[in-house]
Amino acid sequence: MAGDPLGRLQELLERCQVEVRGESLGSGFFVAPGYLLTCSHVAGLHAGARVEVVWRERRKQERTFEGTVRAASPAPAVRGDMWPFPDLAVVEISGRCPDHPCVWLSDVVPAFHRPLVAAGLSAVYEPLNPRRFLASLSSRGVQELSSAEGRMLVLDGEITQGMSGGPILSTVSGRVCGVVKAARLQDSAMGGLATPMRGLRALDPDVYRRVIRAHDRFHASDSAWSKMADRVAGAGEGADGLTGAEERRLLAAIAELPEAAGSHEAAFLSIASVGTQLPDWELLDRRDVFTELAARDGEADDLPDALAYAVDLARQGSSRAHDRLSDRVVRAARRLGVSHAVRQRLQQAPVRSEQSSIIARLRPSLLDRRRYHVMMWRYEGADRVVAAGGESEALSLEEAVAVLAERLPEQISVMGGVSKPGLIEFLVPREVMDEDFSNWRLWPRWSWFLLGHKQHVVLRALERHEEPELHAAWVDRWERLGAGAVGDVLSCVCGRDGQNESLLGACFDSDPGLGALALAGSPVAPQLARVYDVAVASGVPVMLWQRGSQVCARSSNAECGVPGPGTCLTNQFLAHARQALATTTVDQLPERVRELRNEAVKLQQRHHVGDRLVILWDDPGRRIPSAPLVPTDEGVTA
Template sequence: MHRPPPLALLQELLESCRVRVDGVTRGAGFFVAPGFVVSCAHVAGARPGARVPIEWQGVRYEGIVRTASAPPPRPGRGLWPYPDLAVLELRDAPPGHPCVWLHGLLPAAGTPLTAAGFSDTYEPGVPAARTAELRRGGSTFLHGGRMMELAGAEVNEGLSGGPVLSQASGGVCGVVKATRLKGSDMGGLATPVSALRLLDPDVYRALIRAHDRFHGEDARWSRAADRVHAYGPTEGGDTLAAGLSSDEHRHLLALLAALPVAPSAGAHRAAFLAAAAPGAAPQEDYPLLDHRDVFTDLAAQMPPEDGELPYELAFAADRAARGGGPRDAVQELRDRVLIVAGRLGLGDEAQRRLAGGRAAGERPSIIGRVRHSLRDRELYHVMVWRYRSRADIVPVAAESEALPLKEALGLLAELLPEQIDIMGGVTSPGLIELILPKEALDEEFPDWLLWPDYPWFALGRKQHVVVRPLERHEAPELHAAWERRWEHLDGRAIGEALVCVCGRDGQNQAALGASFDGDPTLAALALAGSPRSSAPVSDAYRVAVASGVPLMTWRRGAAACARGDGGRCGAPGRQACPGDRFFAEARAALAGTARDELPEKVCALRNEAVAAAGAGEDHIGERIVLLWDDPRRQIPRRPLSPAEAGAEEGLAGPHEATHMRHTT
């Protein structure tokens, strides 16, 4: 079956937004926001409060003029003064009607345009819907304002007040104002949509914020416009500036529309200057009345140098950093800035901007927790937080229902990519902390391939993945020793601090426990096998966790050290292990590495292992696991309470789905 091309679908949507306006003259208008219509003042009239008949899809409605530009000083004398615009609000507006997307940047010369309105050329006195295919000409200055010239087709009187669609940007860039010569194909003039900023400021803000919120929720226009972009480049070269996609543009404006208005035009100008390049200035023709205006004028600037945030994105980051307004709205704006910056490879710059231009005081991370269900230890709950500091911990969503371990880990894998985008993007290395029960410690987290478009992007080679022991996080009585041992590692080279534990002979649980009790500097272990291997190593791991050891490393999936030479180790072993080379390799690989550098170092070892494998070499980074458990980085704790409907064990209620601030 033949499908119409994407541009035809967008033009059809444009026509569905068109209305007929019978005001002081007959013409057109178009829906811009729910219940709001924009037209020309010379069509609708210039008297606020006037009632004007409006027809949409054969049904008549009553529109009320909310604001309009002034009429000419003497009726019947020439064109109405610039900007010749009016905003009408419908009484009992039809539910669910579409709205155009306003694109505040003028298209380049030669850009194909589509105008929509009415014409009675073929049946005088009976207006019929009409579209005109035009192109952007030059500019004409009338009454102190810049008009956009329309060329290439007839612009009849019934098109006045109708929308002008830029086929390049996929947005409405102007409002038809006048024909150059009636009955000819000499084109006419249109008023840029930015001139709406010259009308009543309060009405303008109500209109434009309703417009941006609508398009943040209703995807009809964005889907059609984005298909036009995907179909191929259009003549004229009009684009959204500085690397932001049209979808990102719309989402950021929708979030800005939820924030309070700045106290003055001066505050908007200051926000523009703070985000723009030195020497830049906003458009002289139009005042800055809302956040959208600052954003639009910044998007019109020449793109910044490589490595810098697009100016409009820098403004959105500044606005999020400033706070004020609904906390959820500010947080959502912050998250969206990080997602966009991550896609552009500018996650670190966005983090700096969101921190007010200063380096963050603490290392941000994503913390995922998998814990047992209290009702059935064969089932597990999953929860994820974004950690920016001890005072800024945001849960991603409510804790999951109880799931088998495989499904729980699958859910964790589904949740991570979006959070990585928010925290700076996959190509901006960040810390991933996984709080896990012992049976999940050896899962192949570093090898997870979470980005289908980039099947070689392994989680542990792009991000700094560490594991943490769930058991210690659920036992406050173990925290004092944990904190002491962590502090003993401050300033020490981990390669030198590392000792070996295998759980055999003199390393039985009692002997190991006594060694840890007698020496608080024992804080970094190389396990001679996986904690999930046979009892000797598994038992030694339990003692180490209970004793507060914050750093451990081992080879994923390794069996317990065989040590077939009959030798004995200390409790724990401080010299070369007689049966397993992992200890010696770990000490060599981590020589000179500081405690807080371990996550980055192990990520580097994983990448080195890929190159070594290509040369047929065995490398310690191939299956290395790092348990890195900073006691300062704890997630919010809630007391247990009896299970209630919708909130099993008192930990997964609706409150967990909201943003929280937690101070430890």
């Protein structure tokens, strides 16, 4: 067996295998130093649960350790039902970690009828003394099972009691591609189910990232498994033409990069060919982006997709980790004959870390302005704006708002999840500006989650986006805001006295620095509606007000003068807004407004500036795809 790479891998597979004594007796296997993977129904269903782990380092050397469950799938709602997807648990060895090998994981699901090897405990031959057991299986592909609530790997072959939680080795790639979950019928060769390795992403994201990065670092320094896997795979060529060794080194270098902002989904779509859909499995780490791109054999420029992504990561910083990744990219490119393309990409300016967002539009129907069409996009960069479904049919305002609320949670999940503050841009006409978007409750399980308190909720002026003639002044005022404090330039307007359209227009025309307004009431109110229309047409990109408020009461007998930074100093909303935004730049404004909304709730102050605070924040660089304004077919479905 010494010269047989598959035989050597099976020996290593057995050495990585452990016995887990938790909720039940089952199997597990080491995936990173000090971490093992098993089934949740074996280890336990909550983080913090204690288990006993037995590792047979050699045939006659048995060691017992205490382990702690760090992440686990929940139990089924009805006792006795099949455990829902993914039925996985991550266990960390307590105390000093033994010097053990680790399996090499693969997200690639084995093709139909591909041969597999499963490892686990079996009491078939010795009922009172379960032993390590290897079973020859084959894949029947992945199927969606309602009872398991997920896409499970279906297996042919003999799966015995005690094998749950054990690893499944692909004899084609030489990597572990799944975890044994259940037998179809005990004591038979009727096969069963396994969880594909991508199911690991359905556990706690922080635990997943910690474990998978430790896994990648281990295999960059310990090649015992990977060398045999390369031989099992034949020429050793991985997806996108990378060898196993190159892939391991790249993944290890990616695992060492410092944390950075940005959406993994946006990074994936920026590299993948146009029209590529996001993977069914959530992208939790840069590693996931790399492996998903590698599995698709893309055609970005003349570079493999995964290598192009590694280049982009390498040029985003100047740390030792970035330099190490760059070096490994260059070495792989030299062997693949794409050195010139890599050098060109490395010399480009660093990828601009532009904030991704969801842009939701409510547009009045051209056939009946009392009805509205709903459309949504994922903004991932100026050249990457992806439609999230089609435009709805013409709906009443109430129906349109309901459709928007129904669609948003899914898109927020794609862009990072509700717990990760992201930018939500509502592109709406003036009459919808007082809709209570920031207090929407979109997650029934967490009824206290308010949209504008979790996410950066901003409004944008639909009228301006549909009038190209207005764009020049809009861009100019936005650029003049620059990196200065918004509080320094914030000006109050109320529409009173001489503030008619002509006077306001003259004020804006003579002062291009008027870029941020504190409206003394809601733009839906008649007096403020005129102010809002002139401000939008004049290119003012930032406006603040308190939802539902009426025009402010006068604080003196003086008439309201022309807008400007020095006017209306005794108005309470303006004074408080200037103080709150004294050090806030225009780029920081959405986050600062979210903070003020939460401060108002925390302090329970009805007159706090954050109470019912609304922000129009209209960055002219963030555009949706242009389309001709023609009457929309009323029969288009939502």
